[in-house]
Amino acid sequence: MSETVISAKNLSLTFQTNDGPVHALKDINLEINKGDFISFIGPSGCGKTTFLRVMADLETPTSGTIEVNGMSAAEARMQRAYGYVFQAAGLYPWRTIGGNIRLPLEIMGFDKADQAERVARVLELVELSGFENKFPWQLSGGMQQRASIARALAFDADILLMDEPFGALDEIVRDHLNEQLLKLWARTEKTIGFVTHSIPEAVFLSTKIVVMSPRPGRISDVIESTLPRDRTLDIRETQEFADIAHRVREGLRAGHAYD
Amino acid sequence: MKWVLLAFLFWLVMCAINVRLANGPQTRLTKVLVPTLFGVTLLVLWEGLVWGLSISPILLPPPSSIALRFSTSLPILWGDFVQTFIKGALSGYVIGCGAAFLTAVAVDRSDFLKRGLLPIGNFVAALPIIGMAPILVMWFGFDWQSKAAVVVIMVFFPMLVNTVTGLGAQDAIQRDLMSTYGASYWQRLMKLGLPAAMPFIFNGLKICTTLALIGAIVAEFFGSPIRGMGFRISTEVGRLSLDMVWAEITVAALAGTAFYGTVALIEKAVTFWHPSQRN
Amino acid sequence: MTDFWHRAGPVLTMILLLVGIWYGAAVALNMTWAKDKAARADQSLSFSELVADTMVQEKPLLPAPHQVVKEIYNTTVLKKITSKRSLIWHGWITLSATLLGFAFGTALGILLAIGIVYSRAMDMSVMPWVITSQTIPILAVAPMIIVVLNAVGVSGLLPKAIISMYLSFFPIVVGMVKGLRAPDQMQLDQMRTWNAGKATSFWKLRLPRSMPYLFASLKIGIAASLVGAIVGELPTGAVAGLGARLLAGSYYGQTIQIWSALICAAVLAASLVALIGLIERITLRKMGMLQ
Numbered sequence: 128m129s130e131t132v133i134s135a136k137n138l139s140l141t142f143q144t145n146d147g148p149v150h151a152l153k154d155i156n157l158e159i160n161k162g163d164f165i166s167f168i169g170p171s172g173c174g175k176t177t178f179l180r181v182m183a184d185l186e187t188p189t190s191g192t193i194e195v196n197g198m199s200a201a202e203a204r205m206q207r208a209y210g211y212v213f214q215a216a217g218l219y220p221w222r223t224i225g226g227n228i229r230l231p232l233e234i235m236g237f238d239k240a241d242q243a244e245r246v247a248r249v250l251e252l253v254e255l256s257g258f259e260n261k262f263p264w265q266l267s268g269g270m271q272q273r274a275s276i277a278r279a280l281a282f283d284a285d286i287l288l289m290d291e292p293f294g295a296l297d298e299i300v301r302d303h304l305n306e307q308l309l310k311l312w313a314r315t316e317k318t319i320g321f322v323t324h325s326i327p328e329a330v331f332l333s334t335k336i337v338v339m340s341p342r343p344g345r346i347s348d349v350i351e352s353t354l355p356r357d358r359t360l361d362i363r364e365t366q367e368f369a370d371i372a373h374r375v376r377e378g379l380r381a382g383h384a385y386d
Numbered sequence: 387m388k389w390v391l392l393a394f395l396f397w398l399v400m401c402a403i404n405v406r407l408a409n410g411p412q413t414r415l416t417k418v419l420v421p422t423l424f425g426v427t428l429l430v431l432w433e434g435l436v437w438g439l440s441i442s443p444i445l446l447p448p449p450s451s452i453a454l455r456f457s458t459s460l461p462i463l464w465g466d467f468v469q470t471f472i473k474g475a476l477s478g479y480v481i482g483c484g485a486a487f488l489t490a491v492a493v494d495r496s497d498f499l500k501r502g503l504l505p506i507g508n509f510v511a512a513l514p515i516i517g518m519a520p521i522l523v524m525w526f527g528f529d530w531q532s533k534a535a536v537v538v539i540m541v542f543f544p545m546l547v548n549t550v551t552g553l554g555a556q557d558a559i560q561r562d563l564m565s566t567y568g569a570s571y572w573q574r575l576m577k578l579g580l581p582a583a584m585p586f587i588f589n590g591l592k593i594c595t596t597l598a599l600i601g602a603i604v605a606e607f608f609g610s611p612i613r614g615m616g617f618r619i620s621t622e623v624g625r626l627s628l629d630m631v632w633a634e635i636t637v638a639a640l641a642g643t644a645f646y647g648t649v650a651l652i653e654k655a656v657t658f659w660h661p662s663q664r665n
Numbered sequence: 666m667t668d669f670w671h672r673a674g675p676v677l678t679m680i681l682l683l684v685g686i687w688y689g690a691a692v693a694l695n696m697t698w699a700k701d702k703a704a705r706a707d708q709s710l711s712f713s714e715l716v717a718d719t720m721v722q723e724k725p726l727l728p729a730p731h732q733v734v735k736e737i738y739n740t741t742v743l744k745k746i747t748s749k750r751s752l753i754w755h756g757w758i759t760l761s762a763t764l765l766g767f768a769f770g771t772a773l774g775i776l777l778a779i780g781i782v783y784s785r786a787m788d789m790s791v792m793p794w795v796i797t798s799q800t801i802p803i804l805a806v807a808p809m810i811i812v813v814l815n816a817v818g819v820s821g822l823l824p825k826a827i828i829s830m831y832l833s834f835f836p837i838v839v840g841m842v843k844g845l846r847a848p849d850q851m852q853l854d855q856m857r858t859w860n861a862g863k864a865t866s867f868w869k870l871r872l873p874r875s876m877p878y879l880f881a882s883l884k885i886g887i888a889a890s891l892v893g894a895i896v897g898e899l900p901t902g903a904v905a906g907l908g909a910r911l912l913a914g915s916y917y918g919q920t921i922q923i924w925s926a927l928i929c930a931a932v933l934a935a936s937l938v939a940l941i942g943l944i945e946r947i948t949l950r951k952m953g954m955l956q
Binding site (some may be wrong): 401404405407408409416417420421423424425444445446498499500501502503505506509512513514516517518520521523524525596599600603604607608609615616619620623626628631634635638639642643 | 671672674675676678679680683694726784785786788789790791792793794797799801802803804805806808809812813816817884885888891892895896899907908911912914915918920923924926927930931934935938
Binding site for chain 2 (some may be wrong): 209231262
């Protein structure tokens with residue numbers, strides 16, 4: 128029942144810079160199955176964001192293949208196969224929260240009644256109902272990120288790609304949002320690709336953790352999480368959690384993250 | 387002499403009041419009151435000095451005689467205003483800014499055009515365009531069309547540079563989002579490019595209001611039918627009736643301020659979301 | 666090297682294109698006169714002969730680029746600098762008024778800016794009027810200022826310099842106020858923890874931080890100064906200076922003369938702005954602030 132949704136084979140991406148070629152990704156082989164929550168963790172320069180962007184067709188690989196939903200990444204993008212959440216909310220300040228969520232719906236041609244229903248639905252999912260007519264600057268950082276997630280959910284793409292979405296928030300808000308994200312994932316059964324540099328966050332959220340290392344950007348370990356899909360924040364105090372976190376740290380060390 | 391002393395006394399008192407008001411709590415009232423008092427003080431000082439030092443009214447008329455001349459010459463002033471501001475400045479402003487806007491949108495599509503035209507645009511915007519006035523009078527004749535042409539050239543390049551800069555002002559995340567939605571060029575332009583460019587576009591529009599008025603008036607120095615603010619100023623200067631000149635200046639100042647203020651009000655409504663409008 | 670061509674290539678292409686359009690426009694606009702002239706002389710000329718004629722007319726509607734270049738060459742290189750026909754001499758007249766007015770305007774602008782930043786009363790009373798002053802089209806008032814000052818015996822260089830000063834002081838006030846207010850609260854607080862007085866804070870923090878803003882405004886200011894000097898030359902019956910050449914040309918229909926004065930003014934403007942840009946680079950580099 129686990130069909131492959133995203134498949135990368137011998138994927139490489141080299142940037143040509145003034146200081147010479149930079150091997151952002153080298154020979155990446157990875158399969159992501161439907162319903163996975165897969166985290167990418169590693170130090171800066173390990174290629175985790177680059178790989179996420181390759182999946183989203185925001186970067187083009189220099190060799191190797193990437194397939195999303197059985198087609199090329201570019202075709203998948205034109206078919207609006209995924210929602211993307213950036214490090215910063217990136218909300219358009221001249222639109223209300225509701226207007227921002229409607230943005231992809233307008234572009235994709237949903238009709239007005241449909242748009243209204245979807246906006247109400249996703250705002251409820253991220254617990255922002257009632258903020259539809261507020262402007263982004265009237266909301267806190269955490270709320271803006273929730274709105275950004277709502278926007279990515281609005282058009283029912285099966286895949287959600289998130290690039291360190293909670294990195295700029297404080298720990299307490301972060302914990303709360305992590306919990307909400309898991310509940311959302313359970314309700315919507317999406318496939319989620321999540322980039323983070325926080326080990327506890329990666330272990331808490333994922334079914335699979337991909338540890339990456341830099342120079343050149345490559346995968347040093349893929350860890351299948353043994354934790355149950357249904358979790359609460361308390362699970363962070365268990366031995367099982369610590370063991371997996373330990374394994375992640377070992378993977379990072381092997382990839383010279385601590386050098 | 388006593389007028390001079392009285393004027394200075396008034397000035398000192400007003401200064402003291404102004405300092406008091408400025409150092410107190412800032413309310414909407416004080417924000418308007420302080421500069422108004424300052425302006426009124428200047429007028430009183432002016433009047434007092436002219437009377438007290440017996441300055442010839444040919445050189446510097448006192449505010450009272452300017453006000454008198456103003457109130458008795460309203461038809462002439464209105465006719466000049468229509469000729470210069472409405473027919474010359476306003477039409478040139480609309481054509482020039484409109485053309486610049488459309489050119490900017492076209493230029494934005496091509497990186498080559500952008501790299502080629504932007505430096506030239508910056509260069510031309512710094513040139514004394516006003517010098518083209520005699521040439522344009524030769525091409526378009528004496529009436530308001532040549533003045534409008536001068537205004538078009540004067541406002542085109544500053545508006546072009548501002549709009550092109552504005553269209554490039556979106557940040558990377560906002561742009562990438564559009565890619566993830568598979569948006570077309572027009573969708574990107576209408577939903578992201580233009581709204582994000584509005585602060586820059588209005589910056590250009592505000593600058594161009596001043597340029598338009600100056601262009602229309604000065605262009606009339608090079609040839610004009612017997613109407614127009616520039617025409618009136620140069621002929622009245624020749625006749626040494628400076629109170630009329632000052633009356634025209636007052637009309638120009640009022641028109642300029644109203645023009646700028648209107649554009650600023652529209653800017654406030656359109657770019658309500660920008661940090662500079664929210665503070 | 667490729668970076669240079671990447672940046673210069675499009676500009677050069679555009680310039681070539683514009684020169685081409687200029688030639689085309691010259692042919693188009695001068696064609697009517699060429700045809701009329703041929704008709705009056707009872708000649709019937711071929712198209713290429715007509716085109717050739719449009720390039721050499723004495724009072725063309727639009728001079729061809731080479732005609733303007735020739736006129737500039739004649740009045741600069743081929744004339745003695747002290748001759749009243751020399752474009753260089755006229756250019757110097759305008760330039761001296763520009764520089765003097767610019768110096769006054771800069772001094773006035775900086776002083777006003779310091780006053781506005783350090784005194785609340787000045788900020789609230791003067792700043793709105795500074796902004797309003799720009800909506801008064803001073804250029805329109807130039808004739809009056811010249812005549813009035815002439816009547817009290819101030820003539821020649823000074824009245825033009827005053828107009829230039831009025832035009833250049835505004836961008837400098839606005840730029841300096843922005844610049845002097847540029848240090849953020851953190852940096853100002855730091856000065857206070859070191860018990861630095863207002864003067865020290867000014868010289869060591871506010872002034873250096875305002876340099877980039879100052880130079881940006883100086884560039885705008887000097888271009889405005891030049892325009893002021895040129896317009897200031899118009900009312901005095903067109904005797905000397907680039908503005909005078911423009912006016913004289915327009916009175917006598919000498920279009921080539923008008924264009925050559927215009928190009929000369931443009932070159933002057935560009936050189937002045939470039940000069941300030943050069944000073945800016947040297948100063949900012951020495952201060953370690955070059956971006």
